[in-house]
Amino acid sequence: MAERACTDCKRIVEDSDECPVCKSNVLSNSWSGLVVVYDADSQIAEEVGVQTPGQYAIRVK
Numbered sequence: 001m002a003e004r005a006c007t008d009c010k011r012i013v014e015d016s017d018e019c020p021v022c023k024s025n026v027l028s029n030s031w032s033g034l035v036v037v038y039d040a041d042s043q044i045a046e047e048v049g050v051q052t053p054g055q056y057a058i059r060v061k
């Protein structure tokens with residue numbers, strides 16, 4: 001299964017039909033850019049607006 005991005009929180013979701021972060025099942029194949037957040041307190045996490053470490057898309061259609 002390809003990687004898809006959650007349309008709510010932009011989390012990259014692999015091999016699942018449900019976002020592990022927000023439990024949304026609305027996943028998109030149309031996303032671009034990739035940010036890896038290692039630390040939820042880092043500046044990049046703040047910029048992307050995430051509270052959980054992981055991989056996130058920059059843009060999700």
Ligand SMILES: [Zn+2]
Pocket residue numbers: 006007008009010011019020021022023024
């Ligand atoms: Zn999500």
